[in-house]
Amino acid sequence: MMAKPEQANEEWHSTACNLCFVNCGVEIKLGGEDGRQVLKVRGDKEHPTSQGYICNKASRLDYYQNSKARINSPMRRTPDGSYEAVDWDTAISEIAGKLATVRDEHGGDKILYYGGGGQGNHLGGAYATSLRKALGIRYKSSAISQEKTGLSWVFSRMIGGLVHPEVHHAKVAMFVGKNPFMSNGLDRARLFLKEIKKDPERTLIVMDPRRTETADHADIHLAVRPGRDAWCLGAILAHIVQSNLLPMDWLAEHAAGYEKVIERFQAIDVDSYAEFSGVSPSQVKETAEVIAKAESFALEEDIGVQMAPHSTLVTYLNFLLMLMNGNYGRPGTIGMITQLADMIAVDYGPVDENGYETERRTLPVTGAPIVSGLFPANYLTEEILNDDPKRSRALIVESSNPVHSLSDAKRMRRALRHLDFSLAIDVVMSETAMECDYVLPASSQYEKWEATFFPRNFPANIFHLREPILEPMPNTLGEPEMHARLIEALGVFDAGELDGLKTAAQNGMAAYQGELFSQMGSNRKVASYLPYVLYRTLGPALPEGQAATAAIWGLCQMYVLKHSAEAARAGFSGPSAGSDLFQALVDSPTAVEIGISTYEESWARIPHPENKLQMLIGELLDEVDVLDKLEPMLKTSEEYPFALVAGVRRAYTANCNIRDPQWAKGRAVTALTMHPEDAQRFGLEEGKRVLLETETGQTEVELAYDERMHLGTISVPNGQGMRFVNENNELEDTGVYVNELTSVFHRDRFIGTPLHKFVPARVSAC
Numbered sequence: 156m157m158a159k160p161e162q163a164n165e166e167w168h169s170t171a172c173n174l175c176f177v178n179c180g181v182e183i184k185l186g187g188e189d190g191r192q193v194l195k196v197r198g199d200k201e202h203p204t205s206q207g208y209i210c211n212k213a214s215r216l217d218y219y220q221n222s223k224a225r226i227n228s229p230m231r232r233t234p235d236g237s238y239e240a241v242d243w244d245t246a247i248s249e250i251a252g253k254l255a256t257v258r259d260e261h262g263g264d265k266i267l268y269y270g271g272g273g274q275g276n277h278l279g280g281a282y283a284t285s286l287r288k289a290l291g292i293r294y295k296s297s298a299i300s301q302e303k304t305g306l307s308w309v310f311s312r313m314i315g316g317l318v319h320p321e322v323h324h325a326k327v328a329m330f331v332g333k334n335p336f337m338s339n340g341l342d343r344a345r346l347f348l349k350e351i352k353k354d355p356e357r358t359l360i361v362m363d364p365r366r367t368e369t370a371d372h373a374d375i376h377l378a379v380r381p382g383r384d385a386w387c388l389g390a391i392l393a394h395i396v397q398s399n400l401l402p403m404d405w406l407a408e409h410a411a412g413y414e415k416v417i418e419r420f421q422a423i424d425v426d427s428y429a430e431f432s433g434v435s436p437s438q439v440k441e442t443a444e445v446i447a448k449a450e451s452f453a454l455e456e457d458i459g460v461q462m463a464p465h466s467t468l469v470t471y472l473n474f475l476l477m478l479m480n481g482n483y484g485r486p487g488t489i490g491m492i493t494q495l496a497d498m499i500a501v502d503y504g505p506v507d508e509n510g511y512e513t514e515r516r517t518l519p520v521t522g523a524p525i526v527s528g529l530f531p532a533n534y535l536t537e538e539i540l541n542d543d544p545k546r547s548r549a550l551i552v553e554s555s556n557p558v559h560s561l562s563d564a565k566r567m568r569r570a571l572r573h574l575d576f577s578l579a580i581d582v583v584m585s586e587t588a589m590e591c592d593y594v595l596p597a598s599s600q601y602e603k604w605e606a607t608f609f610p611r612n613f614p615a616n617i618f619h620l621r622e623p624i625l626e627p628m629p630n631t632l633g634e635p636e637m638h639a640r641l642i643e644a645l646g647v648f649d650a651g652e653l654d655g656l657k658t659a660a661q662n663g664m665a666a667y668q669g670e671l672f673s674q675m676g677s678n679r680k681v682a683s684y685l686p687y688v689l690y691r692t693l694g695p696a697l698p699e700g701q702a703a704t705a706a707i708w709g710l711c712q713m714y715v716l717k718h719s720a721e722a723a724r725a726g727f728s729g730p731s732a733g734s735d736l737f738q739a740l741v742d743s744p745t746a747v748e749i750g751i752s753t754y755e756e757s758w759a760r761i762p763h764p765e766n767k768l769q770m771l772i773g774e775l776l777d778e779v780d781v782l783d784k785l786e787p788m789l790k791t792s793e794e795y796p797f798a799l800v801a802g803v804r805r806a807y808t809a810n811c812n813i814r815d816p817q818w819a820k821g822r823a824v825t826a827l828t829m830h831p832e833d834a835q836r837f838g839l840e841e842g843k844r845v846l847l848e849t850e851t852g853q854t855e856v857e858l859a860y861d862e863r864m865h866l867g868t869i870s871v872p873n874g875q876g877m878r879f880v881n882e883n884n885e886l887e888d889t890g891v892y893v894n895e896l897t898s899v900f901h902r903d904r905f906i907g908t909p910l911h912k913f914v915p916a917r918v919s920a921c
């Protein structure tokens with residue numbers, strides 16, 4: 156329940172950390188003069204997956220909750236570029252009017268939507284679907300399209316469901332482009348690494364150009380040359396194929412299309428691929444044999460490869476390595492999960508007999524592919540900055556900061572100013588908000604009911620619905636209320652149209668459920684605007700302040716219908732299963748197991764013919780031909796001799812939820828890192844300011860040595876360069892604003908993910 160100031164120093168409040176997508180369960184002790192300061196944070200031992208684990212970052216959550224950049228009034232941009240505070244009624248009426256004008260004059264498909272929930276902050280986004288419907292918005296995206304849409308395209312086509320590689324239970328686990336020791340992104344990351352290092356029965360393989368802190372825990376470190384992961388993975392798979400180590404009987408029973416994969420990999424020259432990748436052929440072959448002979452093998456990749464050359468091809472190779480070796484549907488391999496709501500939708504189009512997809516929705520101007528319902532954010536500016544009548548005219552940004560997180564920030568700012576209208580919904584005055592026509596201030600994730608749709612666990616999956624631990628900051632609103640008010644200003648429903656549902660809600664869940672199903676049959680608008688309808692009809696009947704959970708009630712009903720066996724194993728069955736699950740989520744201070752799956756279900760739920768895994772993705776198997784040329788996709792040159800990793804997660808960097816650099820006080824987090832031999836070669840000194848230049852931009856930064864770096868590679872941390880208010884109440888920024896240095900045109904050719912992990916760059920003394 157809400158923290159009362161008089162008890163604030165005694166009570167621990169259960170909630171979650173929002174600094175990475177693991178969203179560990181935490182307990183927070185509040186205090187300070189107003190009782191609103193986050194004084195202490197500890198791990199929540201009751202949380203079913205994090206089990207009391209937290210990393211060093213969670214203790215700094217106060218920098219998010221009490222950021223000086225928070226806003227407490229709707230803001231309207233004035234002709235001179237400054238902002239003026241306006242009241243909520245004025246803001247809602249003007250914003251609805253301007254969006255309606257764009258919709259009516261140009262069509263709702265000219266309004267883009269970006270975001271829908273920051274890290275671990277997704278409940279508001281669930282209500283945005285109703286606003287998008289009211290405006291006729293067709294195209295949406297989020298930061299997920301910067302990293303994970305290649306992954307979803309590959310697992311959708313090969314498996315057809317949302318999957319969880321069980322690295323925690325695999326005999327052989329592998330990380331490709333992932334450094335969980337620093338970046339987390341894995342349940343109980345450091346404990347897992349310690350455990351696997353100590354266990355003689357298990358093997359850890361790490362593929363990364365840098366000798367990462369995770370690689371320190373590995374049995375095998377494949378130190379590939381930057382941007383050449385695809386060759387190393389191709390050589391590993393080719394050696395397995397050529398050594399007849401594949402489980403042919405298993406493939407015949409469970410897979411389709413594997414013959415063409417085998418044929419292609421028979422033709423690969425393992426030694427030349429290995430040498431080109433920078434890894435010795437002997438190490439490649441040793442690794443291949445460890446993987447092929449493993450009792451179970453699971454692999455997790457991350458943005459180290461998802462935002463690097465051959466991004467989608469690398470993902471395909473990673474899945475081939477798991478699936479071609481029989482690692483699916485048994486302990487320690489891959490399981491298919493069930494979720495209350497899919498953060499990354501499964502998305503595969505029709506495929507012809509040669510394994511090529513024949514249909515895909517695309518963006519109107521650039522023709523860029525829409526995957527998992529998301530357009531590639533890297534194409535956003537191109538959809539705006541042109542004279543095509545189909546160009547985008549307006550943008551709604553919710554809980555996201557594309558000016559900071561998308562490539563080429565200058566171009567993004569220009570695109571925003573080119574629009575007829577722009578709106579930002581955020582907790583803080585972000586870099587994006589500073590470019591928009593209107594800004595609506597949201598309550599923080601600790602001031603409202605919240606949830607994350609990220610968890611991917613198998614066999615038991617969890618969901619954490621979190622109650623507020625603080626009253627909302629005055630004059631801020633939750634996103635569900637903002638969406639509802641905008642929908643009402645757009646006049647979607649007639650007065651009294653929803654009264655029947657409101658009355659039924661007062662008579663209990665069963666009465667409401669019956670009336671809702673009846674009205675969904677008789678009034679199409681009820682089904683089309685379901686989140687809004689739930690919020691305005693069921694919401695008021697829920698305990699005070701809890702209206703935003705109404706959409707979760709709807710999701711629970713759908714979950715138990717769709718996954719009745721899994722829900723029943725978790726204890727939710729019978730006619731009231733959906734409402735029981737909802738009540739369990741509301742009542743529990745920590746995450747709840749919502750469903751327990753089995754390996755048999757992982758097979759039965761494969762939607763492809765005969766429930767078989769599809770090994771052939773024609774477009775990506777063809778792309779292997781490109782590797783045969785032994786030519787890097789992106790090159791360094793005499794002019795730009797370094798490969799810049801633009802945005803690396805360090806122990807004291809996090810996502811953009813924390814803006815104030817004071818959170819890492821006393822820690823050198825902002826420096827550009829370089830191997831000392833490279834520094835010597837270019838006459839650069841540690842601790843000195845250097846000029847970092849790319850084709851897109853330049854900046855000054857301090858230099859630090861890092862002997863772990865691969866020669867020829869440099870890195871700057873993520874999450875820097877944000878504006879913050881310093882102790883003198885002045886706006887300042889700190890560190891490198893990496894997207895001043897990146898280009899929208901360096902992107903994966905299949906899915907459009909940006910290649911931020913390989914930006915040709917040069918460094919010189921200042």
Ligand code: SF4
Pocket residue numbers: 172173174175176177178179208209210211212213339340
């Ligand atoms: S940053 Fe990630 S791993 Fe660390 S406490 Fe927060 S959610 Fe957990």
